Amino acid sequence: MTAHNHTEQIPSAEQLLLSRGVKPTPQRVVIAEYLLQTESHPTADEVLSAVAQALPVALSRATVYNTLNTLKEAGVIKEVLTEPGRVRYDANITHHHHFVDVKTGKIVDIPSDKVEAIGKLLGDQYKVHGFQVLFYGEVESG
Numbered sequence: 001m002t003a004h005n006h007t008e009q010i011p012s013a014e015q016l017l018l019s020r021g022v023k024p025t026p027q028r029v030v031i032a033e034y035l036l037q038t039e040s041h042p043t044a045d046e047v048l049s050a051v052a053q054a055l056p057v058a059l060s061r062a063t064v065y066n067t068l069n070t071l072k073e074a075g076v077i078k079e080v081l082t083e084p085g086r087v088r089y090d091a092n093i094t095h096h097h098h099f100v101d102v103k104t105g106k107i108v109d110i111p112s113d114k115v116e117a118i119g120k121l122l123g124d125q126y127k128v129h130g131f132q133v134l135f136y137g138e139v140e141s142g
C-alpha cells in the first residue's frame, strides 16, 4: 500500500546538500536523510548504527564523524549538547530549545517562542546574541 503524501515541505537530502554547497556523496546523503527523518537527536554512534545497513560498504566511525562535521559546517545540521562530553545532532536547524526527559532520555524540541522572554530577563547588563535553553524533567503524557 502506497500512501502518497503530496506535502513537499521536506527537500530531499540530496537537494539540501547541493543547496548548501556540499557534494552529495552516498554516505552524506544517507546520514543527512537519517537525521532529517528522526527527531531523536542521535549521537555519532547512534547515527552509525542506524545507517550501517543503508550503504553497500561499511561505514567507519571516522567517516561518520567527518561527515557529521561537514554537514554541521555547511549548516545542514546542528550540534546539540545535552550532557557534558556528548554531542548530539539535529537536522532541525531552526532556532529552538530542548527538553530532556530524565526517565527515558528522550529529547524533545521546544519551539523558541515558548521561551522568548527569557533573554530579556538578563536586562541591560548583557547583549544577548542568542541562547539555547535546556529543560530537564519528565514528559507528562496526557
Ligand SMILES: [Zn+2]
Pocket: 041, 080, 090, 092, 096, 097, 098, 108, 109
Ligand atoms: Zn532539536
